[in-house]
Amino acid sequence: MSLPHASSGDLIDLHPYRQRLQEATSTAIVRTEHLELIRTVLHAGKSVPEHAVSCEMTIQCIEGFFTVRAHGKDITLRAGQMIFLAAHVPHALSATEDASALLTLVRHCED
Secondary structure, eight states, X not given: OOOOOOOTTOOOOOOOOGGGGGGOOOEEEEEOSSEEXXXXXXXXXXXXXXXXXXXXXXXXXXXXXXXXXXXXXXXXEETTOEEEEOTTOOEEEEESSOEEEEEEEEOOSOO
16 A cells, blocks of 8 residues: 655645654655655664665755765765755765655656
């Protein structure tokens, strides 16, 4: 069973999970022909291996902190910070503490 995505005009809550973060999971929020929003949760010690997407994207840290490996360097994203990645840029994520972020993908590309 797939979860429903938000529709135009729906209120989307992006407040930090705080005490619920340890049990939280990643969720798709919006997916249209041109836009995808994902609330990503990465628990302490977990990582997402290096990969690239064919779309421009941003990663905005909501709580905790992530390390993003891109452009040959490690970039620490803390709550309230965001990074932009161009299409096809290889990147990886890792978390040393529980963290959540909003991923925004602009899907006007070669999908």
